[in-house]
Amino acid sequence: MVSKLTDLTISEALDLLDKKEISSVELTQAHLTEMERSTVLNAYITPTPELALKTAEESDKKRLSGEKIGRLEGIPIANKDLYCTQGIRTTAASKILSEFVPPYESTVTQQLKDAGTIMLGKVNTDQFAMGGSTMTSYFGVTKNPWTDENGHYNLVPGGSSGGSAAAVAAGLCMGATGSDTGGSIRQPASFCGITGIKPTYGRCSRYGIVAFASSLDQAGPMARSVKDCALMLREMAGFDEKDSTVADIAVPDFTQALTGDIRGKKIGIPREYRSKDLNPQVAAVWDKGIAFLKNAGAEIVEISMPHTKYALPVYYIIACAEASSNLARYDGVRYTTRVNGKTLNEMYENTRTDGFGPEVIRRILLGTFVLSAGFYDAYYIRAQRVRRLIYNDFIEAFKQVDAILAPAAPTTALSYDEMKNMKPVDTYLGDVFTTPSSLAGVPALALPIGLADNGLPVGLQVIGKHFDENTVFQVAHVLETQAQFDKKPHYVKG
Ligand code: GLN
Numbered sequence: 001m002v003s004k005l006t007d008l009t010i011s012e013a014l015d016l017l018d019k020k021e022i023s024s025v026e027l028t029q030a031h032l033t034e035m036e037r038s039t040v041l042n043a044y045i046t047p048t049p050e051l052a053l054k055t056a057e058e059s060d061k062k063r064l065s066g067e068k069i070g071r072l073e074g075i076p077i078a079n080k081d082l083y084c085t086q087g088i089r090t091t092a093a094s095k096i097l098s099e100f101v102p103p104y105e106s107t108v109t110q111q112l113k114d115a116g117t118i119m120l121g122k123v124n125t126d127q128f129a130m131g132g133s134t135m136t137s138y139f140g141v142t143k144n145p146w147t148d149e150n151g152h153y154n155l156v157p158g159g160s161s162g163g164s165a166a167a168v169a170a171g172l173c174m175g176a177t178g179s180d181t182g183g184s185i186r187q188p189a190s191f192c193g194i195t196g197i198k199p200t201y202g203r204c205s206r207y208g209i210v211a212f213a214s215s216l217d218q219a220g221p222m223a224r225s226v227k228d229c230a231l232m233l234r235e236m237a238g239f240d241e242k243d244s245t246v247a248d249i250a251v252p253d254f255t256q257a258l259t260g261d262i263r264g265k266k267i268g269i270p271r272e273y274r275s276k277d278l279n280p281q282v283a284a285v286w287d288k289g290i291a292f293l294k295n296a297g298a299e300i301v302e303i304s305m306p307h308t309k310y311a312l313p314v315y316y317i318i319a320c321a322e323a324s325s326n327l328a329r330y331d332g333v334r335y336t337t338r339v340n341g342k343t344l345n346e347m348y349e350n351t352r353t354d355g356f357g358p359e360v361i362r363r364i365l366l367g368t369f370v371l372s373a374g375f376y377d378a379y380y381i382r383a384q385r386v387r388r389l390i391y392n393d394f395i396e397a398f399k400q401v402d403a404i405l406a407p408a409a410p411t412t413a414l415s416y417d418e419m420k421n422m423k424p425v426d427t428y429l430g431d432v433f434t435t436p437s438s439l440a441g442v443p444a445l446a447l448p449i450g451l452a453d454n455g456l457p458v459g460l461q462v463i464g465k466h467f468d469e470n471t472v473f474q475v476a477h478v479l480e481t482q483a484q485f486d487k488k489p490h491y492v493k494g
Contacts, residue, residue, distance in 0.1 A: 005030035006171030007488075010075050010228040013174060017063065017074050024063070024074030027174075028056035028118050031076045035120065035172045040153065041143045043167040045081045046089050047121035052076060055118045062116075070116025072235060078173035080164050081122040082129055083109045083219075084208040092210040093127045093137035096355025099336040106208025107240045108177060108219045115235040120173050124163030127357045128327065129179055129212045132187055132430045133419055134162035136359040144192060144413050145170040145489035146456055155413040155456070158188030164222045165192035169489055175223035175232050179209060181216045182315050183409075183434025186446035189222055190408035190459025193448040193487060195476075196222035197229050200467045201441035202247040204233075205240035213322035214245075216315075216438050226447060226477045230254035233469065249467060257470035258477040263297030265475065268401035272308040277410045277432050281452035286407050289449050289460045292482035293405065293475070301401050305393040308436055310386045315435035316428060317370050317383035323360075324367025330355065362424060387439050394440040394463075403475045404463040407433050408446040412456035433461070443469045445476045448485040457487065 005027050008016070016022045032049050059074045084090045084102035091097045105113070113119070127136040133156035134142040142162045144155035146169070157166040161178030165188035168176050178185040180198035189196035197220050204219040211217060221232035234255070239248040269290060274283065294300055332338035332351030339350035356364070370379035397404060410432055419427060437444040443466075446459040462479070464472035 006034050008174070009225045010072065010174050010223060010231055011225070013075060014072070024056040024059040024118060025053065027074065028052050028076045028120070031120055031171070031173055034170070038170055038172055041145060041166050041170060042140055043123055043142050043163045043170070043172055044078070044121045045091060045093065045124050045139045045163070048088060048119060052118050052120050059116060059118060070114060072112070072231065073116030074118065075116070075174055076118045076120050077112065078120050078123045078164060078167050078176040079109055080125050080161055080177050080179055082125055082179055082210045083177055084210070085109055085119070085122065088122065090122065090210070091138070092129070093125045093139055094356065094360070095138045096330050096337050096351070097335060098138060102208070104208060107205035107242060108209070108236045111235050111238070112177070123167050123176060126160035126162070127360050128210065128323070129160040129181055129184055130323070130359050130363055132159045132183070132427060134159045135416070135419060136357055138357060141416065142166045146193065146413060147490055148415060149454055151490070154415045154417070156191065156416060156419060158191035158409070158413060160184040161222060162188045165189055165194055165196070168192070168194045168222050168224060175221055175228055177236070178220055178222045180218050180220055180438065181212050182319060182438045183431045185220045185222060186408045186434050186444060186459070186461050187430060189446040190448070190457065191413035193457030193485070193489065194222060194224055195226055195229050195445065195447040196220060197233060197445035197469070197472065198438070198443065199233060199237060199469055200443045202245055203237045203443070203467070203469070205243040205246045207240055207242035211326040213319040214326060215322060216319060226445070226473060226480045227255060227258060229445065230258065230473050247467070252470060254469060254473050257473040259474060260478060260481065262293065262475055262478045265298045265403065266301050266401040267293050267298045267475065268301050268303035268397050268404040270303050270305045270308065270397070270404060270406060272305050273406045273433060275432070277429055278407060279411045281412070282407050282410060282458050285450045285452065285458040286460060289405055289479060292479055296478045296482060303397050303400060303404070305397055305436070307386065307389045307393050311390055311436040311439055312428060312432055314383045314386045314390065315431065315439060317379050318387065320363045320367035321371050321380050322367070324364045324371065327360070327364055359424065390436055391440045394437070394442055398465045403471050406461050406463065408459040408461045409433065412452050412454060412458060437463050442466055443472050445472050447476050447480055449479065449483045450485065451487060
């Protein structure tokens with residue numbers, strides 16, 4: 001008996017597809033039905049059901065004819081609406097791109113297509129990936145399928161890849177692409193009780209992903225298991241001549257790293273992450289994770305990463321500076337929405353004032369400020385120098401240890417009401433544990449370990465050396481096996 005199709009992991013589904021016990025059309029239809037029933041979550045901006053069914057039919061035919069098939073043949077997934085998809089609207093959850101239909105496909109989504117995946121649609125995100133809740137989306141907030149203590153859908157899914165995380169957690173797709181600039185894969189994964197990895201900077205091509213901060217943006221998979229992330233990342237990664245920052249190194253079969261054995265591995269626990277921002281409930285789950293690794297024969301080593309406390313301010317200076325430059329291209333001449341004015345300058349002004357939400361405008365202003373002649377040295381250059389020190393912290397740490405275990409976010413999912421009343425800068429504090437590894441460019445995977453007393457999932461992140469995703473997967477897989485996190489959101493369809 002096949003268990004509920006929308007509960008399967010990708011690797012389980014591949015097995016059943018292989019044995020011809022299920023078809024891709026059945027699998028795809030099951031997810032489309034779930035999507036229809038779950039519109040209350042507002043996970044999708046643009047569902048593409050007809051295209052999905054058509055691709056699934058072709059996929060089934062291909063499989064039956066004995067033709068060569070992709071390694072993820074027939075698997076229905078969702079794409080964050082930051083990835084350009086040829087002929088399909090790509091909005092970056094913004095008004096300014098709300099009618100943008102790209103004439104090209106991003107490298108990562110093309111590779112996933114080539115691997116045989118079926119796209120169910122485009123999922124919500126914070127506008128231009130700026131935020132940690134999806135509350136900055138022009139298309140409205142996504143709801144976390146995990147309810148609050150009173151059973152209400154009052155919680156944010158995290159962000160910016162909150163649509164991806166909610167969709168994966170609620171069974172509205174089997175896996176999804178996310179992107180992570182300062183935590184946007186790992187924080188929503190933690191808030192929704194799923195798994196996601198931000199690979200090494202340069203592992204995946206950024207071609208065709210709407211740019212936020214180019215020296216930090218990385219693509220990555222979000223799914224319901226470590227193995228599923230390994231399967232997806234293998235297809236997403238690799239050299240691309242269209243992106244000069246992608247590394248020309250071989251992509252391993254990451255699933256081979258899931259040996260179940262981490263005896264003798266040294267795992268670093270960074271002292272500085274036990275900060276005042278860390279919720280005691282999350283700290284307790286972190287301790288549990290440490291105990292799991294010890295149990296499995298790893299050696300736990302306390303380490304120091306002295307520049308951790310500078311990561312947040314450095315990140316917000318660099319990310320905003322790069323955003324202000326990247327977003328200059330949306331001028332009402334190229335791309336879509338234009339608001340006319342009497343002069344060219346007035347047209348620019350009107351278009352950008354109308355087309356960008358308040359958070360995006362705030363960041364463009366901040367970024368322009370830190371890059372301006374009088375302040376460039378004091379802010380931008382200094383931030384770049386401190387970024388190097390943060391990077392060095394990781395290089396030093398990895399002389400002593402094979403991987404680092406840390407919380408993914410300082411709290412469990414927050415409620416809309418809580419977040420609505422927070423000052424923007426206070427919401428930035430949620431990125432305290434994810435921004436250091438983003439600035440250093442090292443790979444980091446978040447996975448669910450347990451529930452806090454409020455019944456909400458808590459994720460931890462495993463951080464590794466540059467291009468050593470294998471160790472990250474290996475350690476995360478052992479944690480997953482020990483934690484046995486099989487809780488599902490207490491989600492009833494509305
Ligand atoms: N929350 C962080 C921010 O607002 C990270 C966003 C991201 O990784 N895209 O910038």
